[in-house]
Amino acid sequence: MADIAVKLVETEEELEAAINVRMRVFVVEQQIPAEEELDEADSTATHAVAVSKGQVIGTGRMLVVEGDPAGTCRVGRMSVEREWRRHGVGGMILECLEEAARAGGMTHCLLHAQDYVKNFYAKHGYREQGDVFLEVDIPHVEMVKEL
Helix, strand or coil: CCCEEEEECCCHHHHHHHHHHHHHHHHHHCCCCHHHHCCHHHHCCEEEEEEECCEEEEEEEEEECCCCCCCEEEEEEEEECHHHCCCCHHHHHHHHHHHHHHHCCCCEEEEEEEHHHHHHHHHCCCEEEEEEEEECCEEEEEEEEEC
16 A cells, blocks of 8 residues: 555654554444553553554564563554554554564564454464453453564
8 A cells, every 4th residue: 555654663653653553443442441441551562553654553562572582572552543444554563573582683473462463463473372252351362473
């Protein structure tokens, strides 16, 4: 998609816009409590944003899993504005985060996928591990990918 740029967050304004997307997707649409959506990891995570015509339309973040000698990161908070879903935006964000993980020496990406979007992640090379579990009262499955 020529009119969409995906990049790592560089400014406070970009981070604020990313968090606003998450609030609309998770808190407003999915009714997740705001205090569950925002956490202290936001200050240390690597965030990516998808931008179209100056507007942030999607986001995701990546955290290094502390104490893991294998070099594992955790991708999360993947969210895309409703009108941009199913246009490849999520995949572009995921690829940007994976590239950043590889550049940082990571060898594996781990994530908790909402059960209804696990096929999206499977198409991007992630495989399920373990059983479905509830996270903020939504069914999730843990998935992993070798980078």
